[in-house]
Amino acid sequence: MSDEFTESSMSLEDAIRKAGGPINLLRSSNMGPHPFPVIPPEFSNWRDEQRAWAESVSLLELSYHMTELHLTGPDVIPFTSELAANRIDNLTPMRAKQLILAAPDGRFISDAIIFCESENFLRIVGPPTASNWVQFNCQRSNYRIEWSRDENMIIPRERRDVFRFQLQGPNALALVKEVSENALPDIRFFQIGELRIAGKNIRALRHGMAGKPGFELIGSWEDQHAVRELVERIGEKHGLRKAGSIAFGTVSQESGWMPRPLPAIYDSSELKDFRKWLPANSFEGAASLGGSFVSKKISDYYVDPIEVGYGNLIHYEHEFVGREALRELHDNQRRTKVTLVWNNEDVFTAIREALVPIGQRAKFIDLPVPVYASFPVDSVEIEGKHIGISQRMSFSSNAGAILSQAIVDMEYTQPGTEAVLLWGEPNSRRRTVEAHEVREIRVSIAPVPYYKKLIRDE
Numbered sequence: 001m002s003d004e005f006t007e008s009s010m011s012l013e014d015a016i017r018k019a020g021g022p023i024n025l026l027r028s029s030n031m032g033p034h035p036f037p038v039i040p041p042e043f044s045n046w047r048d049e050q051r052a053w054a055e056s057v058s059l060l061e062l063s064y065h066m067t068e069l070h071l072t073g074p075d076v077i078p079f080t081s082e083l084a085a086n087r088i089d090n091l092t093p094m095r096a097k098q099l100i101l102a103a104p105d106g107r108f109i110s111d112a113i114i115f116c117e118s119e120n121f122l123r124i125v126g127p128p129t130a131s132n133w134v135q136f137n138c139q140r141s142n143y144r145i146e147w148s149r150d151e152n153m154i155i156p157r158e159r160r161d162v163f164r165f166q167l168q169g170p171n172a173l174a175l176v177k178e179v180s181e182n183a184l185p186d187i188r189f190f191q192i193g194e195l196r197i198a199g200k201n202i203r204a205l206r207h208g209m210a211g212k213p214g215f216e217l218i219g220s221w222e223d224q225h226a227v228r229e230l231v232e233r234i235g236e237k238h239g240l241r242k243a244g245s246i247a248f249g250t251v252s253q254e255s256g257w258m259p260r261p262l263p264a265i266y267d268s269s270e271l272k273d274f275r276k277w278l279p280a281n282s283f284e285g286a287a288s289l290g291g292s293f294v295s296k297k298i299s300d301y302y303v304d305p306i307e308v309g310y311g312n313l314i315h316y317e318h319e320f321v322g323r324e325a326l327r328e329l330h331d332n333q334r335r336t337k338v339t340l341v342w343n344n345e346d347v348f349t350a351i352r353e354a355l356v357p358i359g360q361r362a363k364f365i366d367l368p369v370p371v372y373a374s375f376p377v378d379s380v381e382i383e384g385k386h387i388g389i390s391q392r393m394s395f396s397s398n399a400g401a402i403l404s405q406a407i408v409d410m411e412y413t414q415p416g417t418e419a420v421l422l423w424g425e426p427n428s429r430r431r432t433v434e435a436h437e438v439r440e441i442r443v444s445i446a447p448v449p450y451y452k453k454l455i456r457d458e
Contacts, residue, residue: 013272015280022266022298026289030432033371034260036245037154038064046368049247050397056239057169059231060248062216063160068150069124069131075143076122080114083137085305085326087315091116094192096205099124100310101133103271106325107264107302109133128283129263136277163224166207168214171238176204176215179234198226249369250394253403256309256449258337259392262289262375264302288430290373292422292438293389301377304329307407309337309448335407339450340390340421342402343442350423350439360437363424368395370402372433379422380406380443387412390421403450417445
């Protein structure tokens with residue numbers, strides 16, 4: 001299923017009603033995890049590709065899988081500021097920020113990166129859930145703004161507006177200095193500098209994605225081959241490895257970012273117009289909900305921006321959608337984000353019993369990315385008591401274990417705390433999920449991010 005935003009005679013609201021509720025809709029979908037189009041699964045092997053961002057330098061391709069929404073006009077900043085839970089009014093040209101989007105009830109809708117490329121032009125880059133929400137509000141706004149979309153390439157197209165890739169790892173800075181024809185400017189975190197690489201004008205965002213310092217290089221679509229060729233050739237002596245789609249899908253577990261939780265849009269009466277606007281074949285309508293956490297209330301699957309780690313970015317001194325609800329959530333926080341380190345013995349036992357079952361087989365754990373639904377949500381317990389939910393997971397060669405981000409009750413955040421993750425999907429209705437029995441996987445609580453971030457320090 002494409003993320004591409006298309007017209008449909010049936011809305012998301014129609015699809016929910018027809019399915020008998022949002023849980024029925026999402027639990028019946030056969031859609032798997034979000035694909036990373038165009039780039040191959042591996043350029044070399046995913047184990048060494050993972051190690052490169054910890055030990056040398058990794059090239060992570062961003063040109064193909066993300067949706068872009070372009071906003072143009074004199075009112076782009078005040079409009080966006082009314083949607084953003086973080087501060088946007090001080091965003092100036094050649095800077096970027098995280099964009100945090102909350103629902104009216106304060107729950108999390110989506111996040112993205114917002115680039116201010118000129119005084120009246122913003123580029124929102126990220127999942128379709130972010131672009132869809134912003135576009136919906138834009139079309140109903142009285143602000144002086146215009147919008148356009150640059151869809152990802154899950155449905156192949158000839159070109160996009162710009163190419164973008166990241167160089168991450170301890171050797172990233174040395175590599176960028178060597179390929180730059182001009183002196184590398186002093187680019188602060190989340191600011192944008194201008195370079196010349198291979199005779200092409202390139203913009204570089206000081207960023208980090210794998211817990212290491214690095215740069216996101218951005219340029220005209222037609223210039224990408226010359227830039228990549230030079231970066232890859234010079235990068236050989238810096239230990240450069242290109243990350244394929246498999247390794248790319250594992251980045252967030254080490255850096256601590258929780259990618260794409262279930263957006264809190266499926267049941268609120270305040271968002272009914274949004275659901276009627278969204279086509280049933282949008283990502284939100286076609287996506288799947290999977291995992292061992294089972295509830296009859298879709299709201300039990302929602303998270304809030306504070307829980308996922310954005311609490312220090314929320315700016316309550318401006319008006320934005322969900323402000324008062326978020327303030328109340330802030331004052332009554334009961335959960336927070338942690339890393340779960342999965343027990344290797346239990347993981348390998350589950351894999352063996354999925355392939356060579358003793359009695360009812362286990363759910364297969366596909367390494368390095370065991371994700372089998374658009375929105376994976378597994379239950380985490382201590383001595384039979386539910387303490388939280390685990391979301392996206394992957395095996396890290398750098399950690400030597402599967403890591404996942406989880407939202408757990410605050411009393412269980414002490415590093416080393418032992419818990420159990422329920423692995424599997426009881427009574428699954430999806431043809432993509434084999435018949436199996438839920439297994440217990442021992443996990444231990446660890447900090448988030450799992451490795452200390454060096455992004456701001458170097």
